Amino acid sequence: MGGISGQAKPVKSLVSGPVAGIASFIIPGLGQILAGQFRRGLLLLGSMGSSIMLLFWRAHLLAHREIGVFDKFVKALNRRPFFTGLLIACSVFLWVWNAWDARRQTRPDRRGGFGIFILIILIFFALGWQISQIDLYKMVVELPDALPPLSKVLWPWKAAVTRETEVVSAGADILIGCDDNPPLLPEEVPGKPYLMADPTCGELSRMDESNQVVKGSTLTLTGRGFAPNTETQIWWADSMGNEFRPRQEREYVTVHTDENGAFKLKLIMPYRLIPPSAEGQQIHRVEARQISAVGNLIIADPLKLTLGRMAETIFMGMMATFFGILFAVPISFLAARNLMAGSWITMSIYYLTRTILNIIRAIEPLIWALIAVVWVGLGPFAGIIALTIHSIASLGKLYSEAIENIDPGPIEAIQATGATWLQTIMYAVVPQMVPPFVSFSIYRWDINVRMSTIIGLVGGGGIGFLLVQYIRLLDYRSAGIAVWFIAITVAMLDYVSSEIRQRFV
């Protein structure tokens, strides 16, 4: 009985059953209000009103080109028959039920009943499903897309180490547009790799008026004196020295040397726009390169950078906690009710401090970081400022509550021994304050390091700065290394901080 309405004593209905039913049919909930179930009626009015408004909104989004409510719903039904149909059916059913419920509420012995609210919750659930664009089909079917980056993030260690490389290369000059004196073949030095192009002049690939590729001249490249049985890359450099790897059949041009370190291949001269302002002979260069890993394993750049940024992150968290404590301790005294209860002046300082702390705390550190980046520029200092501001507010509140919870008994007892003010503080107040202060501070350090791992996403320095760059470059292995180090650091910190806190409480 009366589970949702929560009425303490039965209120007499102002109207008869049918009247209440009709009233609710005109305005949902009105009949319940007239029947004396004020809160139930208000709840029904609010929830039905908002669900119907949401339904209109979704129908409008599905059929924004249609004019007229009816046309919109027809179009919406066409586009999403299941969703729109279900919601319309439920809403109509709910409307009728609401009228029937109003009639029922007029009878004191039949009050309450929460079935109608279950239906309302179901309608909201369906709306929520659609509004938040949940798509289980896509989620299952497109799962394979997520697997390559996921596997790289989960096991990124291939990118953590590398070997020093050695480049063996030889090149030949190519003249664009043949004339009377094409470039001479390079001189062959015994024992050094050698590359010969035939001919040494030709036309580059280009686009015609209809954007079709017109293939350039074909060069025959002959290489000698390279390392045997090794993959060799072909590079092209224009007259400005800009290098790139030409592609043929969508693949970079590469060739395998034979057992004597020689190769022969045909290369279609690549596409390269020669600016109209270019004057004189355009001499390009084709090069064959063998890159071989030699020497010991060395730590790759992603791992090096990650370690450096991780250290930066931990220290950001530490500095922010340190500054936070520094400011929060004095502020917490102003925010402690028991210390400020003296007069209306101190009480208004108390309320002012509390309000400011609550407002600051309500704003996420990421938002403070955005402001701090404008203030002091990109980098860890901006992150420290953001975290410090948030720490002051949180610690200030926690500290002040610790002060409020202090037991006045020991203070009284120590005063009674003839102790001075300072002795009373040291013997009765400090022992009570130290455990919560230490505990809260360590916990805050823990939070700050965790926060500083992501504060870099908005430019606040630390490992997040690196992580977001790797993600944007689609370098999932390097991003994975950063993610791993964040996880390791946070887990370790979690353990350490809970150990320390247990010692003190």
Add this chain to the structure above:
Amino acid sequence: MLEIKNLTKVYDDGTVALRDLNFNVESGEFLVIIGLSGSGKSTLLRCINRLIEPTQGKIIWEGIDITSAEPAQLRKIRRQIGMIFQHFNLVNRSNVLTNVLSGRLGYVNPLTSIYHGFPEKDRKLAMQALERAGIADQAKKRADELSGGQQQRVGIARALMQQPRMILADEPVASLDPVLAHTILGYLESMNQDEGITVLCSLHYLDLIQRYATRVIGLRDGQIVYRGSREDIRRMTDDEFKEIYGEEAVRVSAGRTEKGVE
């Protein structure tokens, strides 16, 4: 030894806790104050060492008016008056020895004591006080690891460390069970009889009052409604006791009678 003259205490919210009290405490007495909760017993005891500032009146300790004493002088007076509390008021997170040593704070150098530096003789004194209270083996434990009875013994040891001339005991046994009550009051009695320490103690149970008090003052609504000598108390009946406590005492008395029957 102690003279209370026209003592009145009115709290900020207008509550009158004490109304014009007048009485003397003689050296070596075991003076018991009785009265309902809220009758002003705790306020009276705390006015004597000015944990609560009296509104009016004088409290003369050995010829010096406590109510007008300067802070330094007040501390000197306070260290001669030990205090024991209903809820023990130990610093829970400090160990037992530190709690006992803190009774010495009025004597030691205010600066060196900040970092817990106490003279060797004070440490010896503390161990002696703990031995006397029978809890020397608990010295290194945290105060909140001890049972209620043990904690009150630490409280007594702390008061003893002051080498007091008087002890104020604010319902020292009200949060202990009756068996422990006799142990605790036994310590107070032996201090009173062996060392001549004056005891000013608030109590609730008639049997305890009859057993330990040398004189009784009854308080009701901040006024003295009863003064009785040792002999008066011994002769006191439940009905008279009820009279001091007023209408509401029926239940207290009934509970006591039942226990008597057992």
